[in-house]
Amino acid sequence: MSSTRARPDRRAIALAAALATSTLACSRELPAPIPAASPDDAEPRRGGVLDLATFGDLRALDPANVSDGMAPQILETIFAGLVDYDADGKIQPDIAERWVVEDGGKTFRFFLRPNVRFHDGEEVTADDVKRSVVRALHPSAPNPYSPYYASIVGYADLAAKKTDELVGVEVEGKYVVTFRLTEPDATFLYVLAMLPLRPVCKSAGDRYSDTWHPCGAGPFKLPPDGWQRGHTLTVVRHEGYFRPGLPYLDAVRWTFHQNPSSQTLRFLRGELDVIKDLSAADLLRFQADARWKPFGEYDAERQILGEAMNVRTPPFDNVEIRRAVAKAIDREALQKVRAANLRATNQVVPPGVFGYDPTLEGQRYDYEGALEHMRRAGYPYDPVTKTGGWPHVVPYTVYKMGLQDFTGQVLKQQLERIGIRIELRVVNYPTFIALRGRRDASPFGPGFWMNDYPDAMSFLEPLFHSKSIADEDSSNWSFYSNPRVDELLDQAHRELDDDRRKKLYSEVQRILVDDAPWAFTQNYRFYTQRQAYVRGHRTHPMWVHDLTRTWIDRAAGSVAGRSILSERSFAALLGTSRAAAPARSPREGR
């Protein structure tokens, strides 16, 4: 009797032990990378499919409708532009082999390469360029970036539906197209290199349509059934691509809605070739492993994180309070919340963007200085008795599960030390976005911004120019208005000389550091881990990956996974005793 009663208990213990063993095994060291077949051979080879994944999804695939974070890296592979950004974020020729700037920066004349082919075999001409521009800027297109091109002559009438013509874009020959602007614009080439105005095939027609099958002149093309919505998207090589011999890959495949842990498992099994959605723990594991580290790299920093203070509402209508906040934040301590992805900064422009000023004496942690500013503001705080300071609790609106949901906790403690007590109000992301852009709705909250093009103007104008203030949907979240900043930014917009424009940006930054509408705290750094057999891959400051020159050097049949369940734990899990099932080792069968 006793033996029969005891059996299930033993099994229960064995099962629990197996579970515990297996769970612990999850945290063991990473398997070795799958090696390249011929690591010493630097000559690229054609062929292979590059597999990528993301936890996000793709909403639309049309240059005239770019509104989600996934679209740019895919659109970049399908649509070539007149100009593009190189790996350092500088403007480089693409379909246009050269251009001239005339009329003091008000006219840009582009000379197209002859014999550039769309995916349908048609040649790209100046007419196609103009048709694509009008299609993208026509009010019928849901193009969120249209206002970036407001300086093109005739844009206002087109946007107001007074005409269907855009007089500022002129076809001056089969391969010559000219853009005329209402005023000189130093950022025009940057915004032109963005995706919205890229030439689209004639099948796109003159007006935006949801049902159009994407077709451009980029290095890859989308086959008819290439996009399984919500699942995968596969692009295949465009054999008629105008750069001879490129791209090397046969195809690139993205898998959507894949959570980071599944991505990591698939990557370790060799089913994904490049991975970006790494959890903080996995990122550190890859970095700490000398076998994997050579195949990982940080992307260029394009994002500023900080604390946006609404200068119209108390207590931040007092510049001394804002200065106190900027000095009270210990950026090194905040950075530790996600050390692998954050880097402390003292200015608005990130290092990977034109206009970054390494010589700038930016905002820095200075506790005594912060207390002094509180005293000057009329709210002195005594850290010994913990009395004084701002007498009211300041609401800090933050969204659930964002990074700032965590950094906000640290911020709360740091500001308490100068007598500013904040209360975290956690809302969901859409509500957060709505509240932050609404006048007087939120006195304080996290600010974050990623550049749309690699120039300081992409940060300074939307965040701090007074023309970016609106009652709703204001991108100037601190509702900061300074005529001198406006004047300098307008001047920089017209300044075609890079050195002089950079000086103007530095002057704006100095004012912002002192006026402190934001406390600038961190740059976010994305990390890319690739397999050893992925060759020629580079991260790109705007398009995430540079896939045109990526090639695959994988030995046939390689599989990275390995079984780490011991025979005993596996047998226990199945409820058998010593007649253990063999643990499979795919590596042995390779």
Place this chain on the structure above:
Amino acid sequence: MKRVLRRLAWAVFVVWATVTIAFLVNHALPSDPARMIAGQQAPPAAVAKIRSELGLDRPLWSQYGRFLRRLVHFGPSSFEKTDPQHGSCANAGPLHLDLGRSYQQRRPVTTILAERAPRTLLLAFAAACVQALIGVSAGVFAATRRRTSADRLAVGLSMLGVSAPTFVIGLFLQWLFAYRLRWFPIDGYGETALEHLASLVLPAITLGVFGAAYYTRIVRDEMIGELSSDYVRTARAKGLGPLQVTVRHALRNAMMPIVTMFGLEIGTLVGGAVVTESVFRWPGLGSLSVNAMLDRDGPLIMGCVVVTSTAVVLSTLAVDLAYAFLDPRVRRSGSS
């Protein structure tokens, strides 16, 4: 028949009330669908343009009236997908169902739901079967071995199943059976019927393990009650074997709460397998509705509400009808 019609009318009312409340709540939230479409960095002018294009600047009553008018209406039996009037409709002859176009995907919501709903129903049904199979077996096993180690083990494991978060079970099964043992795909839905089935196993078990724990507890308690009843004692006295007594007599009488749970579980699972769908990248309604909420994609939210509320109401109705089938007393009280 009259009872069924009455229940159907009630079901329609419940779905309408749910949809209306969801519409009002969605509208009351302090967020802007146009901003979510345009992206958080788009200039205000672009957001305003999208708001106007989608009719979001119209009054609430106007938007609601249009939604209800379009929801179920009559139209041509055949039409092109590019038809501006009916392109977003699904139809059965002249009867049209129109939930509009998704703000984000710009495709008819009926098309999106038609892709997703069968997959969710498949997962829900498979998971409910796994729950019932494991739960009923374990519950009967425990009840027939009351106060033994087997009983305590079954009860203990059911506690473990209830306590363990779904994502922990899911991640563990994924790690073990997909990554290490390679018996099943890590995630996804597959391309062929065989791949669909292989992809279904782990998410169905994940959901099943969680729900089976409840079944075990309920079936055990019900069976203990039935097994101590007079009719069971009589059956035993007549010489019936333990299997016949347990399965043919006691279990059948203990089925009522099981059927109730089965029906309600399917209804709940249709809208509620969010975590499991996310872990296993199962392209169902759960992940769709969460993303729709995060994007403030009004038409898609309403579409998901219509489908899930209809599923819950219909499964409840099916449970009611099953009562009548299983228990003649219910049938008789209904007819009287």
